[in-house]
Amino acid sequence: MKSLELALKSAPLVYVTRDLERARGLSSQTSNYYIITNRASTTKRDEAHDQNILSISEKAKLDTHKLLKHPKTISFLAGLTNPRLLVFKNTTAIEKICREHRWTLLNPPAELANIVEEKISQITWLGELKEMLPLHRVTICQELTWTGVPYIIQFNRAHTGSGTILVENKNQIIILRNTFPRREVRVTKFISGPVFTNNVVVWGKNILSGPLNYQITGLTPFTKLPFATVGNDWELPRKTLTKKQLKDFETMTIKVGKRLAAAGWKGLCGLDMVVEEKTGKIYLLEVNARQPASTTYESQLQSQNRPKNIITTFEAHLAALLDLPYKNEKIISLKTGSQIIQRVTADVTSITKDTLKKLTKLQAGYILYQNNISGADLLRIQLKKGIMMGHSIFNALGIEIAYACDPNKQNHSELCVGGKTN
Template sequence: MKQEKKIGSRPVIYVTRDIERALGLPLDTRGYFVVANKTDFAVSIAKNNKNVLLIKEKKLLDTRELLAHKKTKAFIAPFAQPKIMVFKNTPQIERICHESGWPLLNPPSLLSNRVEEKLSQLSWLGALSSYLPPHTKEECNNITWQDIPFMLQFNRAHTGLGTTFITSKKQLRAIQKKFPKREARVTAYIDGPMFTVNAVVTDSTILVGNISYQITGLKPFTDERFATVGNDWMLPSILLNAEQRTRIATLARYVGKRLKKDGWLGLFGIDVICEKKTGKLFLIEINARQPASAVFESWLQKKQKKTQPKTQTICEAHICALLKKKTHLPLTNIKNGAQLVQRVTKKRHTLRKIIPGQHHGFFVIPYANTDHNADLLRIQSDTWVMQKNGILNTTGKEILSLVHDMV
């Protein structure tokens, strides 16, 4: 039976702040249910589907709050032995699921945190830490300025936040004064384009997805130098040679095997940077969770199913892995497609009234977020948007113009 038609013998309930994160499978998949915040986009997608519960409160609820909500508990109550799935696991989510008697499909939060956090990651990687840029671990007070810019990271950081690019002695001294005894990872600054690849750990293998160029720090989409604002699945074929693309996939398998050793199942992602001067590749990030780009990658993959029928999307593989269902299908290949995200910035923090869906050939997803650097608007394209590293092509400029009209 096809995966998109039936998920399994027991119901799976995906609880998520943003409904988009649960759209790796069609909402009418039998046995698949979603609980999310009620937003304009969620309403447009759910279309009164009985498999979907949308909750409306004065503010958007996070996953923990949605799980604890009385409407969620009432929605789940009639199901026999339901299984819960979330975007990113936390100890609080684990506690609520345990107290409610709901099995949680996601890998343990303790493992996820150990892999993602910048200091614990070093010991977890072991020999694989050789793939990182040159680095040390030191208390802030012991870091010395040697007239060479570097990256400083505290233990917890994501989407470019928590990472500081140190360019002067004065800047370093200010951090040392504020956090003198705090340990940090000090990493050599590598200049070059960044790439992302999503992958799935199954009970028998590591399935590696399609490499995308990571659009990072591009103004006016963000105020943050290292914030991710999109992906382009065409550009890697231009910026990377075949050997480099193979090496990125191999590195993803190495990380996947290390995760598998600790009992991981399901999606993860890695970010890699290609040094502009040498072409050398370095591992810079591990996302031990469902990466934000996985759903759109799956959407692009679905469009290729007619020419690649005996394949599966990365989200289909993810759910199969979490359910421990046997699957021998390879992942669908894609060679084009992109998305750009307008984040909340000082100048761009509110949206005009926007109807979610198709606009001028692009798919538009508005968000009701207000926090700095949170997603404000996501625009998705079937074709690439970047001409080269850091430079939009004609399609990208069309999207930029569309964003101007919407914010």
């Protein structure tokens, strides 16, 4: 993208991130594009071949705000002329550090991101667009009741499904009442069906949709949490969605994107939408006001086939943040590709050499993480083909991937809708 190349020549861009993978949407060998990250997230090859990476070594991996305060970061940025900084997810702590050092931070304001993304404030922010959500209300846990019909509750702040609970019996309500009596929750009708994610770029007044992907959620052995997102499949949407549904996705995306633009948002956000199995109706589930985790691999897949005047999702993100003039660019579509993440669980706390050998034989790329907290990323597996046959059902390749990662070696060909095994 020529305009982006010219913008980088005028002043350096520095992505500060806990995990290197998040910044890989653009090659780290791109002139004047730098990455500051933890050494624990880099490999020997990264350090040998990528001179634009500053890797910081400490006893424990540092979060972004701690990386920003590190003496090596301060020294590195002092050696650059007018550096512009980018982070994965902005916070008020990050903004404070940047103000203190007079660094230019490109991310939209953290306050706006919180209003848009948090489960309670999101309802008010959506305004009339809240009609796109499933039937919902806001209450406190003390007021929760059981009527015999399952429903979803969400705490105001959550991440990758960890704050989402499917209430299926009275005992769950009793526990919630006793543990969090005064805590606000969003109560939502449970919609059974596949979830799809669209990585959307707000570029001035223009709304650019990335390729729709199926959100892989709650499947073993990758997670023990039923609503935890563990991957993406870019092939399944075109196989399972009708033309009308694809049009409805686009309409909803434009509406939410325009509201974000009016609020002053720039760059990437992620929209999660569910297709109700019984009716085929589409509901908005989430607006994630940040760079979605699937952005990097989506952009890497896109860069392999690049027509003229068509750009990757990550390039569009950077162009929007840098206020580059929009010249009718379009984001590259994808026909296939997938990734799935093994999270830390009670059964899986490390990755064996045998697993990595099996993945290599399956022509899967992978990224290892040094994490030990339950639910954290342990292994990211990336493929140029899809791994899903249907909603929560692996295809033949997906079954082999799951079997390679599963210490219990259960039969993943018997997975049924909902991710539970028979």
